[in-house]
Amino acid sequence: MNAPLKSQGNSNSISNAPVSEAKAMTTTKMNLLQAVNSALDTAMMANPRVVCLGEDIGKFGGVFRATSNLQEKHGVLRCFNTPLTEQGIAGFAIGLAAQGSVAVAEIQFADYIFPAFDQIVNEAAKFRYRSGDQFDCGGLTIRTPYGGGIDGGLYHSQSPEAYFCHTPGLKVVMPSNPYQAKGLLLAAIRDPDPVIFFEPKAIYRASTGEVPEQDYELPLGVADVVQQGTDITLLGWGAQMIQLNKAAELAANEGISCEVIDLCTLLPWDRQTVADSVRKTGRLVISHEAPLTGGFAGEIAATIQEQCFLSLEAPIARVAGLDTPFPLAQEKHYLADYLKIVEAIRATTSY
């Protein structure tokens, strides 16, 4: 089972990991869910004030099993079921964090985060600011599975990250593989600001890789250049990285060299890494599952055209969901998949 740490995904990847430290660690092959579970367990072992709460997360271990065995191991006071109320979970977790505990709340599906929107946007995000730094809820992390690809229809498929990226005071993190999931979640839990941690549920089990058994953190706000290239930059996050990597492979067969960047943290996002890449390649394709209009790709495109205007060889392309509710029967048609990305790569490179 144990093997020395290897970088995730593509063999020529450059990881943002603190490699020297991580290399010394023993690793285990895990899927993304197990990595999340390992992060929670690690955080709870390291700090007795870490508390996990949410619907069905107790004895049952969560509907996806992300919290398996945590109640058994750390006790019912530190890992417990809540009544079925997302606004209550968020509000409760904010209060718990304000008290000095470290609250890790699970919202069962990102589609159900909206009853908690007021608590997250008006309370968590503004808690420190409105008090003049007398109080804060920086110990708050909200974990929630997001995204399509599981035949979930309108209400088990959404990618609501852009709503939260529009809220100063929050941090928004979206891991794309098990190694990131553990390192970023541990960093999110210990970050001094409230973090929304969107987990790509479509690849909870499909995404596997070597993950250190020990405690490690990956820095928030730092993008990961997973593949270097010269002709075009491909940018995404979460489950979309699978599509982007596949598109990059297909493009390589056509002689197009893609630089692939995993943004990892959307708020605050790593403008420097993206801008440096686009200055080099002159082209950018951004993809996300969420609808096009008001999606986070728009924000990135605006910033990059501002910072890299003279380097751009073609308009920045966005590959996204349609501006419709998330469909069921046409899910595969709707999703921003690798073929749509390849088309965008071709259009951009031949512009």
Place this chain on the structure above:
Amino acid sequence: MAVKNPPQKAQPEPSKQPELDKQPEPGLITSPVFLDASSLVIPTLTQLQADGELCPGAAVAPMSPELATKIYTDMLYTRLLDERMVGAQRQGRLSFYLTCTGEEASVAGTIAAFQADDMVMAQYREQLALRYRGFTTEQFMNQLFSNVEDLGKGRQMPVHYGCRELNFMTISSPLATQIPQAAGYAYGQKLAGNNTCTLCYFGEGAASEGDFHAGLNMAAVLKCPVVFVARNNGYAISTPSCEQFAGNGIASRGVGYGIKTIRVDGNDILAVYSAAVEARKIAVEQQQPVLIETMSYRLGAHSTSDDPTGYRSREEEQQWRENDPISRMKNWLVKQNWWDEEREEALKAEFRQEILAQVKLSEKLPKPALSELITDVYQTPPAHLLEQLEALENHVAKYPDHYPKLGPAHNQSQEGAK
């Protein structure tokens, strides 16, 4: 005594109320009989009569002369502060204000039953609780004038006080959001095992928000040491409580959530205090929530932006003025020989002078520096905020006369800030 408040049913002895946690198995019935709002008879605890005499048989929590006069003078201070600040708003010196007027006993009687290390999470009409804990006139004024010395760094509208040193959580405008937060805060106190609890205030209007239901249910299920105080003051801005809910007040909901609940005469300082002493004891010793519904009346307008003559009668207000919580307590204090008119007049003059003098000082202090615009959004300002600030500073430097003058950029002047 209630005017325009939920119907008060015949009042059995409190001891005859069924124990909430020992309800018998529900009986079976053979024809459909429905329960309604009157099925639950909720008595109202009252101990002090308007003339200052105790109600016969009143089991009053002990209150020393020192505590009684502290409570009373803080009520008096708050009444005067509110009068003065409404005046200051009318003079155009202040943008906005909210008074506690008429509800002083509901706040004073509860806060006095709690310890200084218990957390208070209030709505916005409970400045008396801050005063009780030692918030100074200077601190009130600095917040009201959002100047450089405001603990909240001039970021919130007047009356959105907060004070870490006094364990008084910063006020938030959205209603009821503090209720589930109070449950969570109290859960943290339970885990810490330090025998503290959380005192959470809100109004009967806020109790219509989803957060109320979420918060009370979670507090009950997760056994959080929190005391909820629903100030039922009859109005949510202009909406009377009869248009706010059809049930038996807020207290009936506490019972529904399995929370130990009591309804008290909110203008009766002794009844409120007696209930609050017991409530804190239950919360801390039994590690569970308690709900107190204080029946009172908002004698003032909702805020300085509101005019109650458009929705309620002077006769109604007059009835409640005659039921003033401050004069009721005064009558009692005088009967105990703990208070007299001479002391009262001297103290009122002193308070008025102190408040007015501080208004003059605080309104002249500079506003927080422009750089405070981006601090505390995050613990450390990220790069994009620093860039945005720099751009703004350059812009303001180009048009210096167009923007109001702010204080100089030095950050650490706020006492109490971390």
